[in-house]
Amino acid sequence: MSDAHVHAAAHPLADGHGLAADHGHAHHPALQHHFETMSQQREAGVLGMWVFLLTEVLFFGGLFFAYTLYRSWYFDAFAAASKSIEILPGLINTVVLIASSLTMALSVRASQTNQRKATVNWLLATIVLGTVFLGIKVYEYADKFAHHHVPGASFQFAHVPGPGEAHEEPAAVGHVTTMGPDELERTTQLFFSLYFVMTGLHALHMIVGIVILFIITWMAHKGRFDSEWHAPVEMTGLYWHFVDIVWIFLFPLLYLVERHN
Amino acid sequence: MDTPVFPAHNYLSNGHGLKSWLLTKDHKRIAVLYLISISAFFFLGGLFAVGIRLELTTPQGDLFQPDTYNKFFTLHGIIMVFFFLIPSVPAVLGNFLIPPMIGAKDLAFPRINLLSWYLYVIGGVFTLFAIIAGGVDTGWTFYTPYSATSSNSNVAPVALGVFIAGFSSILTGLNFIVTVHRMRAPGLHWFKLPLFVWAHYATSLIQVLGTPVVAITIVMLFTERAFGFAIFDPQRGGDPVLFQHLFWFYSHPAVYIMILPALGVISELVSTFSRKRIFGYSFVAFSSLAIAIFGFIVWAHHMFVAGISVYSAMVFSFLSFSVAIPSAVKVFNWAATMHRGSISFETPMLYVYGFFGLFLIGGLTGLFLATLGTDIHLHDTYFVVAHFHYIMVGGAIMGYLGGLHFWWPKIFGRMYSEFWSRISAILVFAGFNLTFFPQFLLGYMGMPRRYHMYPDEFQVLNVLSSAGASILGLGYLLPAIYFAYSLKYGEVAGNNPWGASGLEWRTQSPPLTENFVEVPTDIPEAYEYTPKVVREAKLV
């Protein structure tokens, strides 16, 4: 037999878990048994979050392609539908979300520099701002329901083109057709479907993010993080910033298709 | 050689009872959980295949109603693709072997690993629910607008099930990527890694890059079906071909999720049973990455007759050929590895021989389908069915079974019956060819896929195919029996029954929960079968 066999047999073990405790020197309490060092554990966690965000980019990528295609095919419908959305709530939400990214970044910084109180406070600020964003989103959704702008059987979209509005604008790829009100009503459903899927998935990500933030805040409050171990705060931060980036693209694409006439 | 003793302390004995399994964070136990669950789905998917082959023994279509037949091939496809083939090698063998192969105690995220098994099970439950509720008849591809508006079957729960199982796949891939980057033993640099690990790394890249795209596609389909949204609906200006683009952006690379890990298994087996270092290690390693990346740029060859532009079809056709290059690199390197090697004929190696024959035929017939002109003739015929079964069953399952036979003594510490396993390997090879080779001929003669009846003149070949399927089924049933038997009565295997060189063979079989008593530090080159090593370990 190979000598590994002998090697293993020479170490009779009560149980496998006894091994981790045998290392001798004191470990950071957050070190999991299968990592050698805290920095290995941190780097694994952060890389894991980045790979997850990579999948998220591809996830939204498919959606953005559908948007791009239909916007180039039915530019008039997209312009008209986009114009029916109020800019102000969207703009406020942009400010709110970017501010929440700032507070998130500051909480990561506070945890890096061992400031427990500040970490908790900035995290709470992030939660508040995230909740405000969702509140405004609810208002906007209610507005869509009231105007029958939700695609499906009860969908209605009446758009009377103003003078000089029609079709001066060649779309990027072409294919713009002269649309009758009928066709406009049908194809604006594409816009609103994408609007709801895109903003809905974004909001869902925010809800998940807020739940995670609550857990992290509680852990920070309990003093689980210090300058050596704060990867969970860091990873939550990465996720939250990603959600912010999605909105940075959604805002101009959904609210500002064509506003200048 | 002294008689090996079954180690008293191992990962199987560390904790008893259902709870110790269902809440385990040990990658080896999770691999065993996967083994059990994917085997269950494999036999369920097999049952649907039995139904299909029974129906097709007669031309009249007299066994099932047409829509029942539609549900059979749909469920066969969905179960085999999403619940067996995609998790098969990575989630069972990869899960079990990557940590010991790289000298780690576990994957980077043990809890996420367990979560991914639960997600797989939940996805499976949704699919089972749909089966009980009456099945689904869209084909495993869920093409719109049929799936979104017309089908009266349970599209939504199956779509949800596939979506959830997709996250299981993403998390497994994520775990592997981080593990390979961050958990390698000191001194184990990338070019000492077994090619099995390289192949899984490449597979994981596809899983994390491709799966989210099919996930979002399913979300869009789901909103269309459940809420009446318009995304692919042609009546409201949507493009059904967009669904196909997004679907195949994942589902073509998904073929490589199935085959790449099997190719990694083959690399291990060829080297071990030829007692030679793999020929052109870095070429084989990089060809895995190349297949993963080329796999993402060729998807539209599934759509040549779906209404895509002729110009893009020409480009996709040309690009599709490029996948043949890294695949051929692998095959030639294996052949060169075996050349002048000290080849032996244990069961795992029999599967390798089977794999060579089937993968070669499967791969080369892929070129027929990548060629625009011939694809128009062969599209949606049994030629396509035969081609992808040669790759996905002939390639991936042969690799999976070969790997399972190779590492079974490591996983459970006991040997299975060499006699019966050889019989089974031969039955699988013979049965497989008898099942699917006639389908090439049927397809070439113009028999379309997905029909429950056919003209009389196709009957002989169809009967041959059904006869082959029963041999194949027997070949698949035998391992279930002798593997189960070996668990209790098998000969104790010892650490290294094959005389293989990988790190995983240095630890006991079955391994300890922590894999190694000490993290290995003297890492050898991969596949070190130098005369000295062979002599000392009495490998020959």
Place this chain on the structure above:
Amino acid sequence: MSSVHVSPLKVYFGIFGALMVLSAITVGAAFINLGSLNPVVALTIAVIKATLVILFFMHVKYSSRLTKITVVMSFFFVAILFAEMFMDYSTRGLPYLPPSLR
């Protein structure tokens, strides 16, 4: 690599200010008729904003090469998705043969 880069506070506030200004420009630019440049301007600003967030809020500027590769790879594969699909959509309906050969 256990020491983690800590950015000074003014970096965070500076980036936040820049993001605010860019958001304002996005809205402002949308009300000016720039012809086909409107979406180009909007997306360019969005890309700049996203880049700022990625580099400074997400610390990619100070991260390992592997992190940078991961970020680039995600956008590279989205680019593949877009490029190859547009290869189809932009050539749909074109005649099979150039006029001279018809």
